[in-house]
Amino acid sequence: MRVVFIFVVLLVLLALALPTTFAVSYWLDGRAVITRAEQSGALRPALAGRLTTAEYMIAMSEFRETWRTQAQPCRTFANIWSDLTGEFVSTGMPVSQMLSTSLLGERRGTSIRWQMQRLIVACQLERRYDDRQMLRLWLEDAYFGREERGIEASAHAYFGKSSSELDSNESARLAALLKGPGMRSNPERWTERARLIQNRVAEIAR
Known part of the structure; x- marks a missing residue:
């Protein structure tokens, strides 16, 4: 035994x-x-300050359900x-x-x-x-189509300006490319997708 x-x-x-x-x-x-x-x-090390319009648009369109403002x-x-x-x-x-x-x-x-x-x-x-820092780190190498990687390079390639200078419409159009990088070749679909993102983010702000 x-x-x-x-x-x-x-x-x-x-x-x-x-x-x-x-x-x-x-x-x-x-x-x-x-x-x-x-x-x-x-x-x-990534900055944890206020999000730019483009960063906020992407955060709310991609991670709205899981977004946290403090590290957990x-x-x-x-x-x-x-x-x-x-x-x-x-x-x-x-x-x-x-x-x-x-x-x-x-x-x-x-x-x-x-x-x-x-x-x-x-x-x-x-x-x-926290999520803001991780978002910025991820966006440094995120793919936006047309062989463009990173939010800064993509903003300059598509709009000729820094990502921090993009308005809400341009930010929504950039955010749309994360889900469909090839959308740029279909302007109507790209515009419609950007409009949906803007509407969704506007609802959150209410």
Whole structure:
């Protein structure tokens, strides 16, 4: 009986140790991703001040349901738990996950492993930055079509001015390209999409 008891205890300890080992491994991998991004300059201190018109338009059109004005550590996992329990069903991806996806780049290895790593990197980003900072970091490399990456380069390419100088109409048109980078070749569709974004943001401001 004693041998059986010891065997059962060992099995229980092993069952507890394996998830912990995987969790630590994923967490360290996430730290490594962020460290490499910091060293390469892809992730650097971002201003947390007032959003420009273009930034606000993008924030409210892309992340309205998940937007937070203050940092909330590891809210990614809290959101997942809320989804599973039915307490709150999110309808969009938070900016932390968009930024973590950008930092990780193309999927490597199994999809499940990549997804787990993306969530953990998002959690670690949420511990360091608020949504305004993460939005600005993400927009530095976001794709707006016509081989244009980054909000500044795209604003100059499409409107001939800095993103901070864009008016609400231009900001909405730029925001529309995030969902459909090829929309610029269809002016009517581009205009309609920009109008919908402006209306949606105007409703939030009421």
